[in-house]
Amino acid sequence: MKGLADEPNHMIELLEGGTTLEDVIDGHVYEQALADKSVFVVSDLGSLMRQHVQWQRTMPQIRPFYPVKSNSSPAVIEILASLGLGFICANKAEVSLVLGHDVPPENIIFSGVCKQLSHIKHAAKNGVDLLVCDSETELCKIARSHPKAKLLVQVTTWAQAAETSMAFGCSLKSCRRLLEAAKDLGLQVVGATFHIPSSCKDLQAYSNALSDAHCVFDMGAELGFSMSILDIGGGFSGSEFQLKQVHTSVRLLLDASFPALSGVQVIAQPGSYYVSSAFTLAVNVIGKKVVARDWSCQAQEELTPDDEPEFLYYLNDGVYGSFSSKLLGSTIPAPAVLKRGSTAAEPVFSSSLWGPSCDGLDQVLEHCLLPELSPGDWLVFNNMGAAGLGGPSAIRPAVYHTVSTADWYTMQEAGIAVDNIMKNFSMVHYGA
Numbered sequence: 001m002k003g004l005a006d007e008p009n010h011m012i013e014l015l016e017g018g019t020t021l022e023d024v025i026d027g028h029v030y031e032q033a034l035a036d037k038s039v040f041v042v043s044d045l046g047s048l049m050r051q052h053v054q055w056q057r058t059m060p061q062i063r064p065f066y067p068v069k070s071n072s073s074p075a076v077i078e079i080l081a082s083l084g085l086g087f088i089c090a091n092k093a094e095v096s097l098v099l100g101h102d103v104p105p106e107n108i109i110f111s112g113v114c115k116q117l118s119h120i121k122h123a124a125k126n127g128v129d130l131l132v133c134d135s136e137t138e139l140c141k142i143a144r145s146h147p148k149a150k151l152l153v154q155v156t157t158w159a160q161a162a163e164t165s166m167a168f169g170c171s172l173k174s175c176r177r178l179l180e181a182a183k184d185l186g187l188q189v190v191g192a193t194f195h196i197p198s199s200c201k202d203l204q205a206y207s208n209a210l211s212d213a214h215c216v217f218d219m220g221a222e223l224g225f226s227m228s229i230l231d232i233g234g235g236f237s238g239s240e241f242q243l244k245q246v247h248t249s250v251r252l253l254l255d256a257s258f259p260a261l262s263g264v265q266v267i268a269q270p271g272s273y274y275v276s277s278a279f280t281l282a283v284n285v286i287g288k289k290v291v292a293r294d295w296s297c298q299a300q301e302e303l304t305p306d307d308e309p310e311f312l313y314y315l316n317d318g319v320y321g322s323f324s325s326k327l328l329g330s331t332i333p334a335p336a337v338l339k340r341g342s343t344a345a346e347p348v349f350s351s352s353l354w355g356p357s358c359d360g361l362d363q364v365l366e367h368c369l370l371p372e373l374s375p376g377d378w379l380v381f382n383n384m385g386a387a388g389l390g391g392p393s394a395i396r397p398a399v400y401h402t403v404s405t406a407d408w409y410t411m412q413e414a415g416i417a418v419d420n421i422m423k424n425f426s427m428v429h430y431g432a
């Protein structure tokens, strides 16, 4: 199977009885401590299923399509495919990866507003017909190399424009021209898509985007297109609270403008929602400096006995590795310290965390409160599943996949086909 080569570890540890993720991390830290203390990642694959159950309970009428760029770990793709999700792919490699997991091509949307010609041809050859498009240049490329494509028009939202400071998508004004051009080229338009990033706290963004999408549907229908897919994008943090909030703000508008009876299929692109909480990253402290608190404002950096100390810790991974999302503006959650023998409450100090590159940009966390650490201590970062762990170019940390026996049985009882997972991964029992 394609894709697995990226991940040396084709093993899923089945956690027995009361074995917790912490036990697994402890176990690997012990192994690592004997070896070279390299960064590693532990997954809880059951979390993918629990997020899915929560999605279906809260948003049953909206079908999730998972954006592969959020986390392309083969185990994630395999499980989400068994759960019946569709997939959003941004390039040929992602399309090949997903097809390699036996996902039918009609469950794949080729997104991305600029596509390489050879990638469009690859989609055409493999029967991936749903393509996102936002400009006439793209239309011309698609008409030439994928005449049977079914297009989703990417409509711009101010929330996305504000976040990326880039004009993604087509403004409502240009949409008519785009639809007419598609018609002239003999292409088929089947719907609209938009994206509101989770950083956008103003739920009004959804009403605006839905009303824009409704205009696009009307224009499409006028031109004779059969508009049948509405995609409301990603931006779901993973919390049930936020999911319910979004659901409340879209439900009435969806019922009014895109009723199920009209035959419109509503889909979404939850990325972080599925994977964020499923991955935990463990990194090692490799260096330490102590300075006077607020040293940056003082001329002299010597610590006097009256000064409260502030600690700078250097980690064996930074923004050029597993914390690459920091460079894209994400906030890294504060870590936990792996238990170190003494359980007594320790005093905490103002601390900052740095990557190993000695580059001023390589700051993982500007400020957090931690007990005093020493080189060799381990820090554990939760909710790292959507952080693009390792990134495509960096050295990927070792990944240890786990699933609790309870979650594993629940998946089987829920009728989720686990055959493919069993075929492609070896399940090993962990704990007693």
Ligand SMILES: *Cc1c(COP(=O)(O)O)cnc(C)c1O
Residues within 6 Å of the ligand: 067, 069, 070, 111, 195, 197, 198, 233, 234, 235, 236, 269, 270, 271, 272, 273, 386
């Ligand atoms: C990254 C991305 C997503 C996923 O966003 P989340 O906020 O992680 O859900 C969805 N759609 C598009 C187009 C994306 O680029």
